[in-house]
Amino acid sequence: MNAATAGIARTRQILSTVPDPEIPVLSVLDLGIIRSIEETPDGGLRIEVSPTYSGCPATAMIEADIRTALQNAGFPSVQIVEVLSPPWTSEWISAEGHRKLRDYGISPPTAAATPVCPRCGSADTELISEFGSTPCKALHRCHACLEPFDRFKCI
Amino acid sequence: MSEAVAAGGAPARPAQLFDYLLRIADTSLVLAQRLGEWIGHAPAIEEDLGFANTALDLLGQARLLFAYAAEVEGRGRSEDDLAFLREEADYRNATLAELPNGDFGDTIVRQFLIDAYQIVLYGGLRKSRDARLAEIAAKALKETRYHLRYSSNWLVRLGDGTEESHARVQASLDRFWPHTAEFFDADDLDRAVTGAGIAPPVQDLRADWLRQIEPVLAEATLQRPPDAAHRWYGKQGRHSEHLGHLLADLQYLQRAHPGARW
Numbered sequence: 205m206n207a208a209t210a211g212i213a214r215t216r217q218i219l220s221t222v223p224d225p226e227i228p229v230l231s232v233l234d235l236g237i238i239r240s241i242e243e244t245p246d247g248g249l250r251i252e253v254s255p256t257y258s259g260c261p262a263t264a265m266i267e268a269d270i271r272t273a274l275q276n277a278g279f280p281s282v283q284i285v286e287v288l289s290p291p292w293t294s295e296w297i298s299a300e301g302h303r304k305l306r307d308y309g310i311s312p313p314t315a316a317a318t319p320v321c322p323r324c325g326s327a328d329t330e331l332i333s334e335f336g337s338t339p340c341k342a343l344h345r346c347h348a349c350l351e352p353f354d355r356f357k358c359i
Numbered sequence: 360m361s362e363a364v365a366a367g368g369a370p371a372r373p374a375q376l377f378d379y380l381l382r383i384a385d386t387s388l389v390l391a392q393r394l395g396e397w398i399g400h401a402p403a404i405e406e407d408l409g410f411a412n413t414a415l416d417l418l419g420q421a422r423l424l425f426a427y428a429a430e431v432e433g434r435g436r437s438e439d440d441l442a443f444l445r446e447e448a449d450y451r452n453a454t455l456a457e458l459p460n461g462d463f464g465d466t467i468v469r470q471f472l473i474d475a476y477q478i479v480l481y482g483g484l485r486k487s488r489d490a491r492l493a494e495i496a497a498k499a500l501k502e503t504r505y506h507l508r509y510s511s512n513w514l515v516r517l518g519d520g521t522e523e524s525h526a527r528v529q530a531s532l533d534r535f536w537p538h539t540a541e542f543f544d545a546d547d548l549d550r551a552v553t554g555a556g557i558a559p560p561v562q563d564l565r566a567d568w569l570r571q572i573e574p575v576l577a578e579a580t581l582q583r584p585p586d587a588a589h590r591w592y593g594k595q596g597r598h599s600e601h602l603g604h605l606l607a608d609l610q611y612l613q614r615a616h617p618g619a620r621w
């Protein structure tokens with residue numbers, strides 16, 4: 205491993221500890237919003253980030269958190285570039301992210317018409333509201349255990 | 360979406376691109392402000408969240424467009440300056456977006472008509488020769504599909520609901536319908552941006568728009584109103600009496616405390 209790839213591997217490791225402010229069990233890497241990581245000739249980092257929703261209030265906070273984490277780890281010069289195209293999709297959430305969402309009680313975004321209840325595993329569920337407590341979630345209810353739950357929206 | 364943007368033609372002047380970006384951005388901003396008025400007043404918490412989340416998406420889209428417009432203008436104005444510190448006649452939103460919320464059904468009908476319009480507009484803009492506008496449109500289109508699904512579901516529930524709810528949303532539809540003519544009535548600016556390959560021809564978007572809304576109207580057992588002459592040109596800065604009141608609310612904080620930060 206040369207010096208450049210070692211720096212990028214370390215950057216990825218640090219990013220894996222930066223939580224999404226709205227669903228803190230997910231890191232920004234799990235969320236799939238990190239589009240590229242590059243080392244610049246002057247020894248800094250250039251990171252491309254895609255917003256999940258254009259109106260997501262957490263976008264500015266995520267960028268600030270990334271910058272802070274990397275600066276604390278000894279990368280003084282961090283350039284964050286917002287990339288819109290191609291637009292972020294929930295399909296970019298990692299398999300690890302799906303597992304973490306389920307453990308946290310949020311049904312991950314899958315193509316299934318009715319999501320599986322993250323509490324009891326039943327597929328006998330219904331949509332209560334297209335919009336939930338944050339822009340990225342919808343509210344469902346499980347007919348088996350009768351509990352309401354959030355589902356990460358497919359977008 | 361069948362509309363392709365023109366391949367060649369005269370490039371748009373920066374002032375034309377700026378004005379055109381404001382038309383799209385202002386419609387989203389003004390509609391977001393209207394939806395925000397429902398927060399705490401919607402009939403159920405789910406609808407409070409629905410309107411709030413839709414408003415947030417619209418605001419996010421407006422911000423991307425304002426930031427771009429500010430760069431195109433190149434006079435040092437920020438996205439906040441454009442959103443908060445223009446005079447009423449400088450806003451370029453479609454008139455329908457500024458009309459008062461009325462009852463829940465009125466808001467759903469207005470939303471449905473604009474959601475479907477934004478679907479066909481962003482669908483066309485996705486292929487714009489202006490790369491920045493194309494990527495904003497592609498992003499916005501995904502969110503707008505969600506908005507249209509929400510407003511369509513409610514329109515069907517209300518239209519195909521009780522006699523009372525049916526009569527009320529049909530009346531809303533009749534009242535709002537003439538305002539939709541503005542979307543598809545090309546003026547000089549529309550022709551300029553279409554000729555430059557920046558935007559799809561607005562008059563051609565109407566057929567796609569009707570294809571979006573007619574199946575929903577049928578399921579909602581609502582009658583499509585007859586087309587009528589219209590006399591509203593919000594997109595040219597000639598607004599109804601309602602926009603001034605909305606802007607008083609929208610701009611109050613920035614006018615009273617210039618440069619205020621949270």
Ligand SMILES: [Zn+2]
Pocket residue numbers: 321322323324325326346347348349350351
């Ligand atoms: Zn369950």
